[in-house]
Amino acid sequence: MRRKISLYGLTFSLPLLIWQILFFVFPLLFLIALSFWTVKNFTMRPDFNMVNWTTIYGRGVFWQAYGTTFALAAAASVLTSVLAFPAAYAIAFKLSDAARRWAVFLMVIPFFTSYLVRVYSWQIFLSDNGIINVILGWVGLGPFQMLNTVGATIIGYLTLSFPLVVLLQLFSLAFLDRTLIEAAHNLRCGRVRTVFAVVIPSARVGLVIAALFCFILSFGDFVSPVYLGGGEPTTLSILITDTTKSGQQWPRAAVIALTMIGTLMLVAFAAVKFAYKGKTK
Amino acid sequence: MPKIERPDTGLTRRALLATGAATLALPMLSRRAFAAPTELTMLAWYGHAEPDIVAEFEAENNVKFIPKYYTGGDNMLGLISQSPPGTFDVILSDAEYVQALNAAGYVEELDPNDYALADYFPEFQNFPGNWQDGKLFSLVTRFGFLGVAYNTDALTEAEAANYNVFWDPKLTGKVGHFDWHLPNLGQMSLLNGNASPYDIDEAAWTAVKEKTKTLRPQIGGFFDYGGTFSSLNDGQMLAFCGIGDWITGVLEKNGAKVRSVIPEQGGLQWSECFSIGKGSQKADLAKKWIQYITSAKGQAKSAQMAAYPALIPNQKGWEVLQAENPAEAKRQGMTKEAGNAMDMIRAGRIKYRQWPIQQDLETWNDFWSEYKGA
Incomplete structure (x- = not known):
């Protein structure tokens, strides 16, 4: 049956529609148009030329950066989800109401400070002369190189998305139908098996969406790869800055940005499809 | 009825009115001191519009710098191209980008007679990039x-x-x-x-x-x-x-x-040059700033900039620096001793x-x- 859009519904959905058109559709259309422009003597000129697409897609370094960025973001999503789940589970099922409120508050606090500042503070811990190596030195270990490594980049991604992933997982677990867990226990299902057979499948949508957010944030992040990873390996966000840094090649940067947007859309659609697979209204 | 004696304060009505009028007129007499400072926009690397460099000029000329800092010449060109003409009164540019500024018509022509070019070391009086077809478009200020x-x-x-x-x-x-x-x-x-x-x-x-x-x-x-x-x-x-x-x-x-x-x-040499932005409504004040920062006094300040130190092309600026801060002059090689910064350039060691x-x-x-x- 075809649904009729009422004036009441339109009134409330209109601001969202206008917002999306103004701040997503228009910039996206402009970005698409920009990717066909050309640059001469540092000045961008409106054009319809495929040269930016062929140049970027023809470069090995682009595909290398693409693979690296995708792999790092995927690894960060899996790692963050795995590390965040016990925290979210404990907050949802093991803490009292008061303690749960405090835990949520503590998860929100990191957002009060700048992400850049938090990443810089990691340098104090991870550098060769940093806190971790000093402590390891007391027991005769190290120093180990931790800063300017892929591991440090992943730590940065965790810093960025861990609190958010915990909160998203928590909301998903908090609204879980607890009678399902009781039923599992009544049927003599052990605690661990209950988690894997009942809790995780029931909270799948929230868990997948949380992982998706981690992927999105990590995939486009510039701060951690530069300030913790030392700029290597090259990620797509670094490649964008490299491209704009010399010769005002914003059109080529637009090609990279559009590829990133397209990738994120595909991943998001795939994740949502997986999350709701087998679900009925 | 007893008569009330007024204390003799020595203040007559006429004197009171005169004092009041003078007090009210005071701000008018020194309007400049009370006028809002003129805003001068500067597009530059970080540090060039900070108090250690601009405070004296601001106080002397009732000016307030509004800085827009960039990182890298391409970033600078991008900011100019995306802004209406006249947005930036003063533009600081790395020497290799000056010609791009010229080519795009982003800077005003300068009159060499307005500046203390004669005080510059000869190597910097006709500095490449500052001139095009015999016309001056920017002035090297530090390197x-x-x-x-x-x-x-x-x-x-x-x-x-x-x-x-x-x-x-x-x-x-x-x-x-x-x-x-x-x-x-x-x-x-x-x-x-x-x-x-x-x-x-x-x-x-x-x-x-x-x-x-x-x-x-x-x-x-x-x-x-x-x-x-x-x-x-x-x-x-x-x-x-x-x-x-x-x-x-x-x-x-x-x-x-x-x-x-x-x-x-x-070694290699980087150089920074000041220009006046095309369409600036405060070109005279912008010129005054460039005159100041390329003068001996301004150059000595520039050499000691808190954000990042630099060598200066004004030889009288070297003398001021040597008098003000001999340790820094020595550290940077801006002394009369052999092997100083200019000697390195003259020996062909710097490109x-x-x-x-x-x-x-x-x-x-x-x-x-x-x-x-x-």
């Missing part, structure tokens, strides 16, 4: 050298005085790159013996690429401005390619064990950093990206 930056605990000055030190096995993973192709590849070109490091043919360019690739296993990271500071300061990187005293000078003054040296293969002449800028940039990703 510096790029060589080998090193941790003084890890290397001696003698060890660091050769670009080959970057390949030293004890520095594996401890060599950093300032993430911009131009200074790094320029230094590699110097190491390969190219007298004009940016004017090289295809064979020499291929050789520069091959040489640079061999350095890749030594590299611990590619850093921006902030990352370069922190990685040198905390000893994470022990040697750095592509920078000089403009970074290590700040760290050294704050007690870090880092220095820069010009290697035996030679201008500039855009590649026989290749596209894009070619160099593309190689840099590939090198980073290798």
Whole structure:
């Protein structure tokens, strides 16, 4: 049956529609148009030329950066989800109401400070002369190189998305139908098996969406790869800055940005499809 | 009825009215002191519109600088091209970008008679890039050298005085790159013996690429401005390619064990120039600022800029600096002693950093990206 859009519904959905058109559709259309422009003597000129697409897609370094960025973001999503789940589970099922409120508050606090500042503070811990190596030195270990490594980049991604992933997982677990867990226990299902057979499948949508957010944030992040990873390996966000840094090649940067947007859309659609697979209204 | 005696204060009604009128008129008599300061917009690298540099000029001229800081010449060009004409009254640009500013019509022509060019060292009076077709478009205000930056605990000055030190096995993973192709590849070109490091043919360019690739296993990271500071300061990187005293000078003054040296293969020179933005409504005030910052007094200030120190082209500025801060003058080599900064230039040990002449800028940039990703 075809649904009729009422004036009441339109009134409330209109601001969202206008917002999306103004701040997503228009910039996206402009970005698409920009990717066909050309640059001469540092000045961008409106054009319809495929040269930016062929140049970027023809470069090995682009595909290398693409693979690296995708792999790092995927690894960060899996790692963050795995590390965040016990925290979210404990907050949802093991803490009292008061303690749960405090835990949520503590998860929100990191957002009060700048992400850049938090990443810089990691340098104090991870550098060769940093806190971790000093402590390891007391027991005769190290120093180990931790800063300017892929591991440090992943730590940065965790810093960025861990609190958010915990909160998203928590909301998903908090609204879980607890009678399902009781039923599992009544049927003599052990605690661990209950988690894997009942809790995780029931909270799948929230868990997948949380992982998706981690992927999105990590995939486009510039701060951690530069300030913790030392700029290597090259990620797509670094490649964008490299491209704009010399010769005002914003059109080529637009090609990279559009590829990133397209990738994120595909991943998001795939994740949502997986999350709701087998679900009925 | 007893008569009330008024105390004699000596203040008559007439005197009271006169005093009141004078008090009310005072702000009118010194309107300038009470007028809102004129805002002057400056597009520059960080530090150029900070109080240590502009406070005196602001106070003397009732001006308030509104800075817009950029990082890198392309960022600067982007900001200008995306802003209406007249947005920036004063523009600071690296020398290699001045011609691009000219070509795009972003800057006003200057009258050389307005400035103390006669006080400049001869090498800077007709500075390349400042002039085009006999017309002056910008004025060099400070410059510096790029060589080998090193941790003084890890290397001696003698060890660091050769670009080959970057390949030293004890520095594996401890060599950093300032993430911009131009200074790094320029230094590699110097190491390969190219007298004009940016004017090289295809064979020499291929050789520069091959040489640079061999350095890749030594590299611990590619850093921006902030990352370069922190990685040198905390000893994470022990040697750095592509920078000089403009970074290590700040760290050294704050007690870090880092220095820069010009290697035996030679160094590069960066230069910063001031221009007046096209369409500026306050061109006279902008001119006054350039006159100030290129004067001996302004130059001495500029040399000691808190954000990053630099050499200055005004020889009278050297004299003021030597009188004001002899230690800094000595540290930067702006003294009358042999081997000073000008002697290095005159001995041919320093080459201008500039855009590649026989290749596209894009070619160099593309190689840099590939090198980073290798």
